[in-house]
Amino acid sequence: MAPYESDDNTNEDLRTGRRKAARYVVPVAVLGVAAATIGLVPAFAGSGDPDLPEVTAQRLIEKIAASDVQQLSGTVKISTDLGLPNLGGLESSLGGGMGGGDDSGSSADPSSKLMELASGTHTVRVAADGEGKQKLSLLDKASEYSVIHNGDEVWAYDSASNEAYHMKDASAGSAEKGGKGGKDKSEDMPATPKELADEALKAADDTTSVTVDGTAQVAGRDAYKLLIKPKGSGSTVGAISIAVDAKTGLPLKFTLTPASGGAAVVDAGFTKVDFSQPAASTFEFSPPKGTKVTEGDELTAQDKGEARPKGGEDLGKELEGLNVIGEGWSSIAQFDTGGEGMPSEDSGAGDAGRFLDSLGDQVTGKFGSGTVFSTRLVNALITDDGKVYAGAVTKDALVKAANAAE
Known part of the structure; x- marks a missing residue:
């Protein structure tokens, strides 16, 4: 037809x-x-x-x-x-390990x-x-x-x-x-x-x-x-x-x-x-x-x-421990890395910590503290105790979700 x-x-x-x-x-x-x-x-x-x-x-x-x-x-x-x-000269500062010569x-x-x-x-x-x-x-x-x-x-x-x-x-x-x-x-x-x-x-x-x-x-x-x-x-x-x-x-x-x-x-x-x-x-x-x-x-x-992945259910099967908070456009994916969060200058990570700090915004709340990494579409909050909240939502929505999870 x-x-x-x-x-x-x-x-x-x-x-x-x-x-x-x-x-x-x-x-x-x-x-x-x-x-x-x-x-x-x-x-x-x-x-x-x-x-x-x-x-x-x-x-x-x-x-x-x-x-x-x-x-x-x-x-x-x-x-x-x-x-x-x-990222400017980040690649060369890391010794060119990301180059095409690998x-x-x-x-x-x-x-x-x-x-x-x-x-x-x-x-x-x-x-x-x-x-x-x-x-x-x-x-x-x-x-x-x-x-x-x-x-x-x-x-x-x-x-x-x-x-x-x-x-x-x-x-x-x-x-x-x-x-x-x-x-x-x-x-x-x-x-x-x-x-x-x-x-x-x-x-x-x-x-x-x-x-x-x-x-x-x-x-x-x-x-x-x-x-x-x-x-x-x-x-x-x-x-x-x-x-x-x-x-x-x-x-x-x-x-x-x-x-x-x-x-x-x-x-x-x-x-x-x-x-x-x-x-x-x-x-x-x-x-x-x-x-x-x-x-x-x-x-x-x-x-x-x-x-x-075909959708949220398939993605959930791939990421063990993934939890979806909310629904539709404001839904937030939450999972626990089992680690200690992102390295920062305060944690003694030195230059790497300072660089990561410069990319994100430090936030605090009932959940504790963490760093929000932002783009114009997808934002992610990584807490200091290794929990991740990510979605096409605002920074405030991520902090609210992290507070509610406590």
Whole structure:
């Protein structure tokens, strides 16, 4: 079945779309979000915005879930500003142990290379042809880093170091056999508006307001804007805006703004997009002559399932002793490290203690004392007796949770 073309589909089309949603990342449960949570006011185009048919937030979420875009190519611009401190010459002061010259790994390993997307502004070229062929390229001024998934082969190549990383995808299934390739290491870090939108929609429960906020044009395509906001106070998340392609239902742009205001924490959107089939050569790769090739572990179905936690319950199984305080956007993860907290200057840790003290804020309360390490989105309180409280919440919310736990 083709993706939703407009909002005058038949009831049978809608039922079919809901059944198809089970095949994709957005949980079917999202389609049943309570009416009190979903804004029922349809979108209206503002001055200069595309004039599109009215749509409700519930209908727009259904369009995202039913989207069946299998083939595309395009360019995505990703800007991330978590407000992390500038570590300056820390690497060299530690003797260069974090440099690329470490023989224990490969500079082309996706699990570390794609973490670069967590800060700064990057241009990423993406392409897909079904579930067995994907390519993601991180572009720099003078180099390119690519991850290519083609059937049961996964390659990553770093042109700057002329290194490649190779894995076998043991659980890949061909389109002809109806199989479904799973996740590869390139998907550990969400790098497209759709992946980011999928994660955000998992939080659409009764602690969330979901409305339609007009229309826009992204990468030359008409889109609706879905607005997601926490209902309560205490969260560092201000709002999430998702631009949804009016024709295909594919998220084209994702913007997360903090409750504190200012620039977006994450802003990822297509600047160019094409839904025609990419050339077969796009997904072909052979290491250039002289390339250092590192063979990675075989990527099995179990690995794919564990590549990224699906939610709070799965994460809780991974972290022994994890306790979740509160719910929704203001929830706080709490666990005990069993240690003595972070080293500080007062504890006699010397230069290392002074450096860590400079990164955090010292706080006290009924729980005792500790240090809050802050970004513009996620904050963490580490108490002097080794307890950790972390979440997308304010410093005051962390201190309150620590006091209540005593």
